[in-house]
Amino acid sequence: MNQMNKKYALLSKSEQDVSQGVDKGKRTFIGGLVGASGLAVAPGVMLYQTASAKPVEQAVSNAVRWGMLVNVNQCAEDCDDCVTACNDEHGLWPKEGSTTDSQWIRKLTVKDPSTGNAKSLPMMCQHCENPPCVDVCPTGASFKREDGIVLVNMHTCIGCRYCMMACPYKARSFVHETLENQLPDSPRGKGCVESCNMCVNKIDAGDNTTACAEACSKAGHEAITFGDLNDPESDISTQLKAHGGNQIRADLGLNTGVRYQGL
């Protein structure tokens, strides 16, 4: 038995090494390829497509990486329009008498104890490049889409909640009770874990925005910018280039798709 365990541990370790090695190798190769082609082509002409609206019958690709940039200085403390908009977009309507309603996005107030400086910010799934929730999922239900969006495939989710424990941002919720009146674009149900899906239904429809970003603009704060991190010309990339953007818990090396300015 002991020997078997040892063998299994060895096997999984080596498998892991191999898969990581291949993945990294592939990435550097592709990165090099893109860089080389970018150099070879005249300025302003790109070999790879940066357009976000893909045909519906085409699968998503890693040519884009969706992300969001939150300007904390523009986020009003008494405003939770992003939360309301998210709830309305995905049908996260509060159930009467329930204390376990799901949160896909929530407002937080963070305070620096040394200066007393407090900031209000929205917190949601950070859509990591190396998501810990995907690492721990025993069924592969927690996965990262090619375009960088981290999702739960609820058809394979067994509700073990490992991902909730692994997530450093407490971004995921478990559905404890039977739900009713779910919307067609956001199917959800009891026994599954769920979280911000970066309005994947809107992105696939070519809307090029999220419900929270839309609501924030509507409220006049313009604190959330949504866009393609791979496209150097996109609004989010130019803003990041000009003013920078922090990752929350950058020390974990997750390379989050959601960045914060002014923290």
Place this chain on the structure above:
Amino acid sequence: MRILLPKLAVIKHSLALILVLILGMSSVYAVDEHAINVPAPKGEECVEDAKWMRVNHFKTVLNHRDDTVIRGIRTTKHSLKNCIDCHITPNETGDYARYSNSEEHFCASCHTTAAVTIDCFSCHADRPEHVIRAARQQSQLEALKENSVHVSATELILNTPQP
């Protein structure tokens, strides 16, 4: 050889009899399409041949769900949302049936007859989106009305001059 021949004839006859019996039984147990009261869809014809769909719709939906969730392919032809949008139509009183209504809901009407238990609709919408949103608005309005009645009742008590 001569001895075997009559035996073969007996076997042939009995096989034919069994075949007739089986065919007769299957015609009794076969589902009569016209016996199920399947609600009429919105469109003229289905995205695939209706007979083919009756046998294969679950395979189509199963394939499509993985394409959509994992690969982000959102064609409408084989999507469950499209099925619902077309097949779930209002009845004479303008109401849209829920899946729990085995008489009037398109999916439920057939699943009940065929004794099929599925749980698609414990997560997926069983009515078109505009119906769900309208119902939500209605219930919110009613809740508001109820609250305002409570407030005015309290105000009434507070504002009534005490003897």
